[in-house]
Amino acid sequence: MRDADKPGPDGHEKTGPHRDAVIEVENLVTHYGEHRVLNDINLTVRAGEILVIMGGSGSGKSTLLNHLLGLLNPTHGTVRLLGEDINTLSLLEMTDLRRKMGVAFQGGALFSSMTVGDNILLPLREHTRLDEQTMRIMMRLKMEVVNLAGAEDLMPAELSGGMIKRAAFARAVIMDPQILFCDEPSAGLDPIVASSIDKLILDLRAAFDMTIVVVTHERESALAIADRICVLDRGEILVLDTVENVKNSPEPRVQDLLNRRAEVPEVDPDAYLARLTRGILS
Amino acid sequence: MATVSKGGPAALLERLGRATINAISEIGYAASLLWEALYWLVLGHFRKQPVRVSHVFEQAMQIGVAALPILTVLSATIGVMLALQGIHTLAIFGAEERVTTGIALSVSREFAPLITGILVAGRSGSALAARIGTMRITQEIDALRVIGIAPVRFLVTPPLLAMIVMVPALTLWAILVALLGGGLLVSMELDMTLAVYFERILEDSSLDDLLHGLGKSLIFAVLIAVIGVVNGAAVTGGAEGVGRATTRSVVHAISAIVITDMIFVFLWTL
Incomplete structure (x- = not known):
């Protein structure tokens, strides 16, 4: 039995190749002006799966989520939800599709009135x-x-x-909904409450057999709930694999992210000095 | 190393150019917003996104009914002020009795629509900008979109419709109260009964004067709503950004009201 097909942390039978692809992203490229934010993203999420998208700040995970939600149009590539290319749908068709999606935003986005x-x-x-x-x-x-x-x-x-x-x-x-998207569900919460939110996500999957995509940078949450983890860095997928395989990934940047090691850039003393004294010394 | 002057004519020209482009872009956005709001009003029902009457009613209560006390006070004050000023000025020519003409025309054509517009811009236009700006920074507008609710249909059409109904209604109320306020002063100062005063008011004014005031107020209503939404939708930078947008919306709306008023008078009297 493949690792991805073993029962998950909630006892739920994990996704496998026999289940339908619910989310398909192909060759997704996005630019903000001249800046390339996402570069050739390809991923598939199958029914009943919990995919966790991880990455540091500026890695492009929020942009990817916005594409999956249909809030952004890609520069290139396609995003298909439940078999529909969301960038070619009419407003009415998109509204119908959105009834099959649920989103839990980072700050809740509850209507304050x-x-x-x-x-x-x-x-x-x-x-x-x-x-x-x-x-x-x-x-x-x-x-x-x-x-x-x-x-x-x-x-x-x-x-x-x-x-x-x-x-x-x-x-x-x-x-x-058939698909639930969660943006940083446990960010800003104490460990006990964060853990209860993780359990809630697993309970929701177990109760409603939802496909769940979670965007987070919380390592503990990711490891607790994910069937597979997609690690993004500088707009590219570093690794997309099962939890065990991601934990054992030889990619140093994946290990840095999982083990909370800051990336220390090599400093060129001359360039550093020039940056500090820009406009003063020439 | 070449440096760029920050205060030279080129920089001034550049700033002017940017401001012009931004202004044109905002006007374009306002026009598209107005079009989309009307689209949902007419076709929303057929697109499974009807404009809820309860939302319009709720907005009408906030924009109209809640503004009545302060509008009543301001309108009565303006009526009294116009009567005092009119009597004082006409006394120079010994024509105090003609004060009713001045009150009738200036209240119905100018002061009532203006004071109503300015009051609604300050109360409801700013509230609209603050509400939409706050919703933008707290992702509530994104939440509406992913729930499958068109934000313009949900957030813009109800207050726009409520303004279109309530601002002319408030203007009509302001006309009546200002005329009454002026009438009380005139009856005390000139020993003229209120019945005679209102008889003269009716003689001195026409339906055209009333339509002039109400027509203007209708345009003011659209301006206040659209300017509030455009400024709210442009909010960036958290709570400080919401504050800036609120202030900007009041300043823009009042400026637009005064300039539109002048253009309206010019075109109406051609």
């Missing part, structure tokens, strides 16, 4: 014709799943960091 309950209900109110009672039952069910029962009448400003993340997860899964 609405209660937690109304935040979670918003996708249902906008996209379904269910009656209010049914929607409220669904909302309470999802709040139970994320351990946030009883908080529906609170305003986002009254929540702790961990509760905000949980509310964001509840909103992200209210429509029972």
